[in-house]
Amino acid sequence: MAKRIPLAPGLFTWPAAEPALLGGRCGSCGHVAFPYREHCLACGKAEVAQVELPRRGRLWTFTTQRFRPPSPPYAGADTPETFVPFSVGYVELPGACRVEARLTEPDPDKLAIGQEMELTVLPFGSTPEGDETVVFAFQPVR
Template sequence: MSEVASVPGGKASAGEALPPIQEGVFVGPDAEGTLALIGSGCADCGQMMFPIRARCVKCFGGALNNHRFDRQGRVVTFTVIRQAPPGFFGSVPYALGMVELEAGVQVLTHLVGKPPESWKAGDIVESCGMSLPLDPRAERYGQAFAFRPSSEIQQ
């Protein structure tokens, strides 16, 4: 495994074969640790959604197609989590942020790759893979998505 970013509670990973924490949410990560989020696009009204939906959240239509989102996004807001919620076995503190993708779709996600307190609204980010412990002893890990500072900074 080649490490992409140090992450409290896990490691951003490149090509590591871990089971996804939630199926059908992303594809990847590739050799550089990047991945693509998978959502839905409505053929009737054009609304984009994440994650994949059975019905459109705007027009309630059922003509949805899977959509692979661009890797790039922008941090809208974030907070630093200092107290782990029940069932989270990673370390604290960590940054949790709202990232806006194409077409205004917003995703709640871990922000990794720099100290939690150094994030700012407006930061340009890219999706990446992140491994998280699934039990208190960190004997099992699962693959999740996160966002890290973009390697193609366009601020």
């Protein structure tokens, strides 16, 4: 039976009704980073604890991807003919960090700097075994 699995392990809690990104908080300097790493990017120490990041934040900046990214590394199930533009942006998570992510809203006229966003999970493609892959994204809070 096919299952839904993250495109890459360790990025977010899954399966979960309300998934959360998995970041790291340095016990030495307090720096928060995503994705989780064993060593702090700010001070280099190995005192990093894995933490769930806030599910909501504010759109810091964004752009629209109007052409299919080159493969590899892009692994989408679409083709140049079926590609649909999408938005990507940085979402500032309170008390944590800024996260680069796909946005669910492709129309730039419906996005605004400072807009409240919430984490969600989207279908992305499939594995050779037939499992559906999912990725994290942010959607506008209505």
